[in-house]
Ligand SMILES: Nc1ncnc2c1ncn2[C@@H]1O[C@H](COP(=O)(O)OP(=O)(O)O)[C@@H](O)[C@H]1O
């Protein structure tokens with residue numbers, strides 16, 4: 001079953017074609033990596049999926065429903081969750097409250113929210129920091145908090161925009177395990193620069209270049225694709 | 239002790255102290271405190287929007303005045319009972335808040351400030367324009383017999399203090415309750431990071447509109463009670479001055495704290511009162527103190543207490 005598709009999705013910024021005519025299909029349960037050089041249009045593309053920015057043309061279909069005209073909050077309630085590339089948390093609020101805000105939209109009752117918050121913080125390894133102001137966390141921990149805020153929503157589609165940026169080696173390994181543990185239940189669209197993370201976690205890879213889909217395939221196919229190598233993989237571990 | 243218990247103890251304690259004070263205060267301060275409690279209720283309403291939701295309105299006098307005139311005109315022309323008149327005041331404020339919120343929330347930042355200011359000016363001029371009914375600048379008095387609520391004469395200082403305390407207690411507890419509720423948490427989230435709150439799936443416009451209505455409703459109720467307790471309805475209460483006051487009170491006391499509005503109102507009331515006893519340049523003294531507080535206690539009095547000592551303060 002296809003959970004998400006786009007048809008002819010495009011976005012221009014003052015004449016610049018950031019995303020151009022993208023047809024994209026994401027089957028339910030898959031972990032899909034979206035890769036591409038800086039400025040390829042990855043963030044713009046996923047922002048149009050979740051309604052953060054409006055497309056110039058094309059449509060987004062989520063779970064069989066055309067959601068192109070829906071505002072972001074309605075798409076999120078349909079089961080999308082989005083984590084920002086540039087860390088965006090409630091810096092003055094406690095870590096647990098950050099996650100609780102993400103949980104409360106779909107959970108009622110303080111006890112249930114608390115349970116879900118504790119579980120999500122446990123999953124990313126921030127349980128012992130629950131009562132700190134989120135702004136006091138180290139950068140890497142703020143990234144993990146963002147991931148926890150995504151997880152706690154128990155989304156059907158989790159969109160992660162460069163989640164491992166700023167994480168330590170050990171944290172990256174934990175992150176890969178975490179993502180793989182979610183496979184099957186949660187569909188994940190992962191924008192990722194770290195090729196080792198892509199190779200280790202993704203079922204399937206889409207490559208975006210100059211706003212267009214350049215190639216799609218398994219991680220191994222993508223790695224072997226000469227076009228992709230020319231555009232992007234010049235330095236394999238970039 | 240949990241933060242919830244502590245905050246119940248603190249706010250309950252304040253209400254008990256205010257209850258007790260009426261038996262010991264000399265008449266002058268007794269009267270002042272009744273007035274302060276009503277104005278602090280107005281400030282609590284303002285704080286819901288400014289302190290908790292992060293929206294700066296420069297036109298809140300329109301809600302205070304809507305409540306006051308809704309109540310006053312109801313008594314004057316429709317011969318409403320005081321209880322019904324208070325409800326009329328509240329309803330007037332809520333309807334105005336719905337309309338103004340719906341329109342003004344299409345703007346943000348400075349534009350929102352200007353739009354709210356313009357709406358308030360429009361209401362002020364409307365009150366003057368319909369002077370035949372409102373008696374314009376001069377205003378009108380609500381006579382003592384019209385101020386008897388369920389057999390209780392609200393022009394009597396003891397009853398008046400009681401009524402003011404009751405209003406204040408309700409507003410304080412409502413605001414305390416609100417910000418512990420999920421919906422109140424979302425308001426705080428919007429203040430802290432609106433884009434994040436939106437991408438967690440919250441309808442920002444709906445929440446802001448709710449905040450304007452709660453804020454406008456509380457402000458209107460305070461305005462209605464003020465008119466009823468002190469027996470006077472006048473256009474001054476719709477002027478810019480009365481839009482600036484709650485902003486100053488809340489800034490002084492601590493924006494986004496439950497106790498801040500009361501502390502700020504009390505502080506400024508006595509600051510002006512005491513300095514005007516000393517000199518005719520009392521606004522100068524008040525101004526200097528205000529500048530000092532904003533320089534040295536940027537988060538207001540209660541805000542600083544929270545920052546330095548009691549992080550649990552709501
Ligand atoms: N809000 C914006 N206004 C103007 N240009 C933008 C905006 N957002 C992105 N762009 C441009 O669109 C292109 C794609 O950006 P982005 O989607 O962020 O790429 P990526 O996430 O792949 O690095 C870039 O050239 C970027 O400068």
Ligand SMILES: [Mg+2]
Nearest residue numbers: 042043044085
């Ligand atoms: Mg990007």
